[in-house]
Amino acid sequence: MAAAPVWSVDPRTGKRREQVAVEATATEVDAAVRAAHGARGALADRSVRAAFLRTAADRLEAAREALVEAADAETALGPVRLTGELARTCYQLRAFAGIVDEGAFLDVVINHPDATAAPPIPDLRRHKVPLGVVAVYSASNFPFAFSVPGGDTASALAAGCPVVVKAHPDHPALSELIAKVLRTAAAEHGIDQGVIGLVHGFAAGVELIRHPLIAAAGFTGSVRGGRALFDAAAARPVPIPFHGELGSLNPVVITEAAAAERAEEIGAGLAGSMTLGVGQFCVKPGLVLAPEGAAGDRLIKSLTDAVSNVEAGVLLDHRMRDNFVTGVAVRAQLPDVESPVTPGAGGEHTVGAGFLTVPAARLAVDGEHDLLLEECFGPVTVVARYTDDAEVRAVLSRLPGNLSATVQLSEREAAGEGIGASILAELTPLAGRVLVNGWPTGVAVAPAQHHGGPYPAATSTSTSVGGTAIERWLRPVTYQNAPEALLPAELRDDNPLGLPRRFNGVLER
Structure with missing residues (x-):
């Protein structure tokens, strides 16, 4: 049976504008995830990652006119609102580039041996590493800020995780345009374009959350849809973190x-x-x-x-x-x-x-x-x-x-x-x-921001906006008694990367 077409629809009239793509098959989802998995190594260098994020913001700004026009045609949100949202999205990408450069998100902690402690402390060195490929489920109401180039994608890439985005059916043409821009930015830094995957279709979204190479997922949408994916993430043979923003009365x-x-x-x-x-x-x-x-x-x-x-x-x-x-x-x-x-x-x-x-x-x-x-x-x-x-x-x-x-x-x-x-x-x-004495609409992109909350507002205690959103896509690893010559540069005593860290109980900046 032929794959179902994916149409771009004008919400002002309800009429179809153009066929954008076809819904991804299980084989195509597998190919996108494997391509993203193969691109992990290209994100290992933090300087390359930061440069890629900044270039992505530059390229999105350069394509502003075409992107805003496409977004308005599919969402009816208006050029003024969409231009502001795109600017917010580019600011967010650059903010994460700054976080990557600083390196504090790696949370480096080093303890030298202490035989006088009870019990004795061996040589312990801890930092955080990327989880792997992240599945991102786009939102309908923010076609830039919570979609293909949005906070989940930006924070995952900043953490060193490639992404496969499940496009929202309300703006498929825009999703394709943005994915192309991001892939072009990746290519400028020698990063495999598989680092940004894009799939369409409800069934593709289900296949994505079940794929064994998907290491975590981010979602913004309804309680019903988010809960179904959350349950699927937990029901996998190897459960994965699912960071969902579902619903809120505010x-x-x-x-x-x-x-x-x-x-x-x-x-x-x-x-x-x-x-x-x-x-x-x-x-x-x-x-x-x-x-x-x-x-x-x-x-x-x-x-x-x-x-x-x-x-x-x-x-x-x-x-x-x-x-x-x-x-x-x-x-x-x-x-x-x-x-x-x-x-x-x-x-x-x-x-x-x-x-x-x-x-x-x-x-x-x-x-x-x-x-x-x-x-x-x-x-x-x-x-x-x-x-x-x-x-x-x-x-x-x-x-x-x-x-x-x-x-x-x-x-x-x-x-x-x-x-x-x-x-x-x-x-x-x-x-x-x-x-x-304020109003909740308008969520500033800032280090102290928290956009989440108790269930059903979110399925985890993390945030999807702000600098700490990067923490969702990392896990800590501790090395014990490892010879320094074998350690990652982040964990060596001489701190060749100049990272903020806690060294034998003292915070070093």
Whole structure:
């Protein structure tokens, strides 16, 4: 039977644009993985790796116009948003190049023998080595930053791991273009082009996670799809690490004092965050705890005014549009749920932003309103009106893990008076990133960033954004009593590579 074609589709019309490729067979997946496995040696030299990452950023920037045009045609995210996302992606590649140059990620620790210790310490030398070929599963909503050239790919290459990317079906043509750019950059440094593999198709994604030469995987997507791959990774004869970002409600708590102080500002800020990118950000605030009373009413009015002025937008594909329209309709029909601005279909190919309100007491216990505690992908949020702090705590106690959690505090609360610290303590177990007086959309690429969280936000404790994302693709190895002449250069006493390390208990930079 002939392989199924892979089509590029215009989400603005639902019409096919062009056939890009065909879905990869098991044989083709095997070939891509083996080619990547064979390219490992070319990444062994850190200086070559860093130069490759910088060249990849340069080549992506040089192709900006064509890449942004292709991305917009397949995602409808718009040239302004996509140009910014591409710039973020190139910055990320260069940031990892800097991390590779520095070398601290190798975590070098050397202990000389100490016969006086109890028990005695032999000669021990520890550093981290690449795991091997990494499978990367692209996201739909970030065709640059979480796709073929995104954080999983950049951090894996920085660690010394070739990648095989399973292209997302929402932007296959862009995926092919980017893979070509990255392979060209690799060739400029004598790196086999197999270092960047690309496969299409659902079955190919399943074959990829099962391949015995795949050493780890990174995923950004739905809870259902991510959990299926996570289970497959664990069920292999040799299980592998699976670093998945699955789903998140990203709760927001607005204190009564904060609402009284700046209800209009908070309402406008919430509207901007929940509708940004047509509500297709993984950190979109999907549940907001706001007070009853006059201050809360002012906030709702501000939110209503701002959301009412948001134009209908196009989601990434028609399947997502259908799920959104159905999902908000079912939620809106629940008892005591109101729609100050009704979300749903905005046209044949678009959706309109909106929000729902519900008494927080309805969410504080198990019941028919539990659906409101599940992520709904698109421009909608649920505002739960609470009457006291006990209701806030009761709702928070029922939430699963999240990528982010936010609290809006008054000026006095932010200065340490009142309940600010206790709310932070309530939110910390729920999320990987806790924000004060801000909005979660927008994840800075920075050394201290953490983009992950308790399940189902992520399947591991690692981050997919920021410098420490490289740690996912490394494992530690210790050599004991190995003659120095046999040791890797990273572990020799004279430190010929000039690496940061801990030498006999002393941190050396």
